[in-house]
Amino acid sequence: MVTRTDPEKHRAQVRAANRARYKAVQLLISAHQGEFDTLYSQQASLEGVEPKPRGRVDADYLQAQIADMQARLAAMQSSTSA
Numbered sequence: 830m831v832t833r834t835d836p837e838k839h840r841a842q843v844r845a846a847n848r849a850r851y852k853a854v855q856l857l858i859s860a861h862q863g864e865f866d867t868l869y870s871q872q873a874s875l876e877g878v879e880p881k882p883r884g885r886v887d888a889d890y891l892q893a894q895i896a897d898m899q900a901r902l903a904a905m906q907s908s909t910s911a
Contacts, residue, residue: 833839858865873880 870880
């Protein structure tokens with residue numbers, strides 16, 4: 830049996846390795862997003878469940894929301910300054 834001289838250091842190294850592995854997987858998914866979405870949808874169908882989005886942001890929707898809020902802010906500012 831192996832005795833660890835510094836179990837805390839070992840745990841920290843294991844956690845760091847796990848973080849690195851997780852980050853690498855996230856980068857791979859991002860780099861191959863279309864392929865990932867296709868494979869994920871296929872696998873979800875095989876499992877009989879509805880695929881859930883990965884939390885991606887809809888840029889067009891956000892830009893429309895920002896424009897709407899800016900217009901509302903401008904209208905409020907013009908009504909208070911008049």
